Amino acid sequence: MSVFKDINEKKVSRRSFLKGMSLVAGTAVAGTAVTGCGGFTKEGEFIDGSLSTPPKITGDILYGATPHNCGGGCLSKYYVENGVVKKIVTDENRPDGDVFLGKAQLRSCIRCRSRKEWWYRKDRLTVPLKRPEGVTRGDIKNYVRISWDDAISEIVAKQTAALEASNHDPRTVVVTYGLGDRTFQTTYLKRGVTGNCKHGTVPFSQDLSFPQWMYTNWFVDYEAPLPSFSPLRFQYRTANGRKDIANSDHLILWSINPAETRFGINTCQYIDRARELNPNFKVTVIDPRYTLTAETYGDDFIAPVAGTDAALVQAMVYHILESAWGVDGNTWNSDEGTNLLMQAWKTVNGTTSPTALAEVNVVDYINKYMHGFFDKPTVASTDVYTKDLGDIIASDGKAYCVPAGASFSAYVFGATKLSQNTEASIYPETIGYNVNNDDPLYNKTVPCYGQVTKTPEWAEKITGVKASKIRELAEMLCTKKVTTWHGAGVQRQTEGEQFCWALPILHTLTNQFGERGKSYGFPMELDANVAGTSFSSNPINKSYIRDGKAESMPLVHMESMNQLFDYSKFTLQDTLFGGGGITNPPQDGQRLVPMLGASMTMASLPVFLWADAVINSGKAKSKWNSGKIKNATSGNAKTKIVYSLGGNSVTQAANTHYATEALSQEDITFIACDIFMTPTVQLADYILPAKAAGEKWGVTDSWLSSESVIMQPVSEPPSDEVLDEFEIGRRFAVAFGNEQGYKTVISADKSEVVVNNEEEYAEYIWKEFHKSHAAYQNAAVLNFTFEDFKRKGYFSAREAYGSNPQLAGFTVDVIAREFFKQDPAGSTLAMFTGMNGLKIPPLMTATGKVEAYCQAMVEEYEASTNNIDNVTANSDGSKKLLNSGAIYTKGTNSTDTTNNVKRRFVYPVPMFIPSIEGRYADDTHPNPLNLGSEYKFIAQSFHEKSRVHSTLNNVAYLNELYKKDKDGKSTFISPDRSVTDGVWDEGIYEPVYLNNKHAEEYGLVTGDIVQVESSYGKLQGSVILTNRIAPFSVGIASGSWNMFTGTDNVDVGGCVNTLYAGRPSRIGFGMTLGNDVRVKISRVRKA
Amino acid sequence: MSNQKYFYFDQTLCFGCEACVVACKDWNDVKPGTASYRRKVTTENGDYPSVKIHNALVSCYHCEEPLCIDVCPMIAITKMEDTGAVIVDREKCISCKSCKGMCPYSAPQFDDSVADPKMQKCTMCWDRLNDDTWNIYQQVPVCVASCVQRAIKFGTKEELMEAGIDIDNAEKSIVGYEHDAKLNPSVRFKRKA
Structure with a gap:
């Protein structure tokens, strides 16, 4: 029975009914109205009941996106009238298809949907402002309006004078970290404002978000970028393509929360889809916070105390080793049913061993893929996959050895000697801090558990995770196919490297890498080469201006950068810097661009310490005793000019007070370009109003998943004086007298391209990727033009590949470390022998293996900072390693018997070290700063x-x-x-x-x-x-x-x-x- | 065959991101403030770390027997025949809030500002349902199209049946939303345990 019939009969006198909305829709234009309880004019106008027709949807439709430094990059559809956005919806004009085929709508979240309340605020910056002399920083009511011309000419004059006074020392000018704008026009703006910096500016490594992941990745398990045979490259520690989780039995979400923090578009939908396809698919969420991800996706929720995850990993490794060699570490368990290592390595690369694996088989596998899991006091050149390191080892077997008792497994077993090792752990019970002598941590120690056996019971007291649960997790890794996606929170603490280093070891030990359904890392499909990213493959980052001319080399003052490091401290010297420079082609057996990432890190200052660098410039010191900062702040050069371009350096800084202090120094000129008066902008001498995302052009992507989106102007800026960054930079370039150089960028084919405005720049980015990357060459095959991009708003590589037979062979479903797994030496795989005759190992670490013992990382530390701990001591007063141990690096080698036996601040294996101000589950966390009990x-x-x-x-x-x-x-x-x-x-x-x-x-x-x-x-x-x-x-x-x-x-x-x-x-x-x-x-x- | 359109909410998928809440405010140009056509109700049970969260989205679900219509002195509220949407004519509203008092779901919303004191509420996005100009795929309310988790479905019983959702046998109440049998709101659920 119709509900309306009932209602009509009973309540018609109190209600109004309108019928036939299809009729309304079809006839509204003709002025026909509908029935209701009121009445109608003879023209059909409804006068006494209620509304007769819904509001008409008006406006032009434009597509695009407005992500900031967000892992999304999702699609928005804007209804625009007269330059004003009236409504914002998302990807809704097409069927919402299978996410595994790239056909799911790219639905945006609350952030991109709320932009009307962002663009149209009355407190936008609308005109350039200046802090007059005598006015305190932050006293913005007394800042005055200034014209663009005057602002730029004053800034240029000050910058020119400062640079001339310092003889163009790059330390004169600092451009702080800022990724608030994802059009990446701020990158271009940097070209403009640094147009007269002949030797560049202070170089920072742009690794604020994932510093410990990236830093350890460079040295421990960095995968070769191989652009010639794959559309994909890895610049982070990445898991297999997201869809591959459907091949896993189990997904571990370790400190990652895609329900709240977008990490690729539709990442949660990949989990939903995997569940649909595999009812037995399970998810374990590991996080100290009960996140929305834990609630929605966690079949199991494991909650270690924040900062203790590394202890969890140590205990998992111990449990696995104990299952193989027993509590005494000396008795091989030949029962396949209980020996977890035998189970883990039973099937490798799709081949299952018909018989139970012997001890030697398991150990061979571990040594094949890992360096330093076991002791190797004398190493042979054949033990490593890199020829250049092998050559060094051939003449000195201790040059890159794993000394007795120094391996990772020795550390895990502590005072108990594992049969595979030469000695029990040589690592001390405690570790000190490499700090200035006025630092409250000077001469303080905390446990590093060098002699403790890392049992699950030990870890339970620290982490709060039951020992039985730790064992269960370890067993799962040895018996199931597991994908582990990790996020960033877990590494953001003072001992963050330890976990980030241990996790690859855990997954390598358990054979969870390099195959379908088995991987660990960030949930990424495409790396930073997707059009519009800010990273190295962005063409703009590959083309610089020097002396007014475009060049393809980074604008780095090599002389000053060489001052940051002592390259002689490296056993394996980086070809990029130590072996003749990038122009010298690598030789057979060398890595293509050896330790590319490490070079990037080493050649720059940690961006986290920018305030340290600014405050201490010219003082040859570092608040945190960073050797790099001390080297960079030595000499007479003083930072005089600081730019914040689309960043909020104070709010996002190490400590807001310290950052405020850095930007409040009266002898610097601080220039901020932004859209609002943020805590950073308010401190500026010159405030330059920029267009917001949605008011200008750009091309961007989600965080390394397979979609690109266009950012195009959908809304008018609030004033004519609000400019896009390309234009701001151009005006600077004019003032510097090198406009043509500013507009000229280097194309992938080395030709010069002139871009005249922001739209041409966006189109240039798009086209560059057609030229330079297989993925986008395929986009060209698909005849997907920039105009198509503007019209459609997005390009999905997954969708394109999935639907076009011409593109067979290209996939976004990459298997991370696949080639490493198949052929770690790279000796048989064609792609590792076919490139200019080079043979390179698939893993670009020093040894070509996952480095459980990582001498290169310690050497990188020692290249700028002293590592010998002459301050703290063992409990017996000695300042040496235990069990007559020694550790060798290039700077403290096997012949330096005075120093190679000493305690260090940084060791070559990942440990569990408590964070400085953390907690343990049993409340026994050390308190090196002697904080009162109220700091609970x-x-x-x-x-x-x-x-x-x-x-x-x-x-x-x-x-x-x-x-x-x-x-x-x-x-x-x-x-x-x-x-x-x-x-x-x-x-x-x-x-x-x-x-x-x-x-x-x-x-x-x-x-x-x-x-x-x-x-x-x-x-x-x-x-x-x-x-x-x-x-x-x-x-x-x-x-x-x-x-x-x-x-x-x-x-x-x-x-x-x-x-x-x-x-x-x-x-x-x-x-x-x-x-x-x-x-x-x-x-x-x-x- | 009934024209009544139903909302179907899969509580197991919702993680409470509130995209629908913001999408609704944006589409309907509801100013920041107390008025919000959709509200998330989160219920938390259990001690850390054994916590359980239930999210429910409360809105006008266009009752089959809407009391708000009965109490409105200005006869400003209408139930549409073609969709079952309950629509208020804001021109007529005198802000007496009688409707709010009658509705157990606080569906009638009032922005406590002088500028816009009249009742406003979910329209079932009737403009979208009847718009064929812009080709909104399947012409669903903005909350449905916004849901990043695809937790909200919309349609007549027959339309939803085609999508595998049996409205007649679906849950009427979930944690955070209690069905009122007298009003019979047009929403059904997949319940989260």
């Missing part, structure tokens, strides 16, 4: 959907889902406020998540305002009590804009980076803004 919480930061890093912090649609007022009610920062109202408004708080367990002790209810205080800063936020955060953790999403108030500089904006020390990680001096700080809390206002 860890401040834990993470990404929420409310922002992309610090971008979008002021978007009302997003604010009201997260921000709270003084009473704990939803609120937002008014879209109608003025730019002179400052960075933020008081009374709008960031959420502070706290476990319910602590509510009573602190008298807290949700909505109370609390103060969170570390040794380094204080902030206030609105408490949300929840059991999704671990007890003894205070959760604060990263990226809220800091706003210091009062005499004690309390940050009422709630920027979590106000709380962190800013202390870099131990080895690579990388970013540590995750969980490595203890805080205390107190209630400051009751809701």
Whole structure:
């Protein structure tokens, strides 16, 4: 029975009914209306019931995207009228197909859908501003308007004078890290503003987000980029193409949260699809926070205490080894049913051994793929796959050996000698800190457990994960096909390298690599070569201007960069720098571009330490005793000019106070180009208003998945004085007198291309990839033009490959480390012998193997920083390694018997070292800083959907889902406020998540305002009590804009980076803004 | 055959990203503030780390027996015959909030601003349902098209049956949303345990 019949009969007198919306749609133009309870004019106009027709959807439609430094890069569809976006929807004009075929809609999240509340805010920067002399930085009400011409001419004059005074020392000019704009026009702008920097600027490695992953990757398991035979290259530690999880029995999501932090478009849909295809597919989520991913996808949730994951890995490795060699480490277990290593290596490259594997078989496999898992006191040239290292070893068998008791397995077994090793662990029980002597950590030690056997019971006390669960995880890795996707949070602490180093070892040991269904790494399909990325393959990064002329070499002042390092400290010297330079072709047996990534890292300063470099420039010192920073700050050169181009360096910095100090020095000229008055911009001498994403051209991609999206102007900028960065840079170039050089870029075929404006630049990027990359040559095969790109908004490599038979053989479903698995020496695979006659191993580490023992990484450290610990001692007072041990590097070699036996700050195997201000499950965490017992919480930061890093912090649609007022009610920062109202408004708080367990002790209810205080800063936020955060953790999403108030500089904006020390990680001096700080809390206002 | 359109919400897929909430505000030009046609209700149970989360999206689900229509003194609310959408004529609304008092789901929304005090609510995106100009695929409400998890489906019983969803036998209540039998809202669920 029709529901309408019933309603009509009973309630018609109180209700209005309209019928036939199809009729409405079909006849509205003719003015015909519909029936209702009211009446109609004779013309058919409805007058007394209700609305007769829905609002008409109007506007022109444009496609594009507005991601920032987001792992998405999803599609938006804009309804535009007169340059104003009226509605934003997503990819919805086509069927939503199979994600495995690249046919799923590229649906955007709340961030891209909220842009109307971003573009049209009244506090946009609309004109260039200048801080007049005598006005304090940050006193923005007294900043004055300045014309573009005057601003640029004043900046250029100051920069020119500074450079002439320093004889063009690259340290004169700093361009801070900034990826807030994904059109990558800011990259181009850098060309413009540095147009007179003959020797470049201070070079930073752009690895703020994944520093410990990337740093360890370069040395431990870096896979060769092989552009000639694959559309794919790897610049990160990547897992197999996402679709491959369907070939796995099990997916481990380790510190990755795709439900909240996009990592590729539709990554969650890949998990959904794998589940559909394989009902037995299981997911384990490992994270200290009960994330939305854990809730939605975790069949199992494992919650180690934040910062203790490395102990979990150590214990898993121990359990596997114990199953093979017993508790005594000496008795081979020949029972295939219980020996996990025999199970793990039973099937390799699709071939199953018909018989149980013998000990020698298993050990051979491990040694085939790993260097230094077991001791190897004397190494033969045939033990390594790189000819150049083999040649060195041939004359010195200890040049790259694994000394007795120094291997990774020796460390894992501690004081118990494993039969495969020559000696029990030589590693001390404790480790010191390589810090300045006025650092509170000077002469302090913490355990590094060198003599402890890393049993699951040991790890349980540290991690809080039951020993039985640790064993279960280890057994799963040895018996199932497993993909492990990892994210970034796990490495963001002072000992972050240890886990990032141990994880590849765990997966190599368990044969979980190089095959379908078996991989570990980031969930990526295409690397940074996708059009529009900011990384090395971006054509703009390959073409530089020097003395006004385009060049294809990086604009790096080789002389100053050589000062950063002592290249003689490397056993295997980098061909790029130490072996004759890039122009010398590699010889047979050498790596194509040996240790390319390592070179990139070594040739630059850790970007995490930019404030250290600025504050200490000319002082030959580093707050954190970084040798690179000390080398870079030596000499007379002083940083005089600092640019922030589309970045928010204060909010995103190591410590907001320290970054503010760096940018507040009166002897620097600070220039910021942005769209809002952020905590960084407010400190600038010159503020240059830029167009926002959506107001300009660009080409970008999701984080290394298989889609590119176009960014095109869909909205008018708020003023004629708001310019795109290409144009801003061009104006600088004109002032420098080299406009033509600025506009000229180098094409893949070495020819010069002139781009005259931002749109031509976007088209150039697109076309370059047609020329230079197989993936995009295929796009050309598909006849997919730039015009198509503009019209459609996206290009999906997966979709293109999946549907076009011409492209057979190309796939985005790459198998990471596949060639390494098949032929680690690269001796038989054609692709490793066919390139200019070269033979190169597929893994570009020093040995060509996964380096469980990584001498190269220690040598990289020693090339700039002393590694001998002459400060701290063992419990017996000695300052030596144990068990008569010695460790060799080029700088402290086997003949240096005085030093090679000493304690070090950095060892060649991954350890478990407690983070400085962390916690253990059993509350026995060391306290090297002697913090009071009131500092009982860890401040834990993470990404929420409310922002992309610090971008979008002021978007009302997003604010009201997260921000709270003084009473704990939803609120937002008014879209109608003025730019002179400052960075933020008081009374709008960031959420502070706290476990319910602590509510009573602190008298807290949700909505109370609390103060969170570390040794380094204080902030206030609105408490949300929840059991999704671990007890003894205070959760604060990263990226809220800091706003210091009062005499004690309390940050009422709630920027979590106000709380962190800013202390870099131990080895690579990388970013540590995750969980490595203890805080205390107190209630400051009751809701 | 009924013209009533139903929403079908798979609670097991929803991780509470609120894309639908923002998409709805954007499409319908609802200003930041107290009015929101869709709201996420999150229910949290259990102690860390054994926590369980249930998300429900509460909105006007266009009751088959909408009481708001009965109580509106201005006869401003209408149930459409072709879709079952319950539509308010905001021109007529006098902001008496009678409808809000009657609705157990707080579907009628009021922005507590002087500028826009009148009732507003989910329209089932009737503009989208009837728009054939821009070729919105399958012409569904913006929340449905926005859902990154594909957790929301929409259509008549027959249309949903074609998609494998049996409305007559689907769950009516989930954690976070209780079915009101008298009103009979046009929403059904896949329940999350």
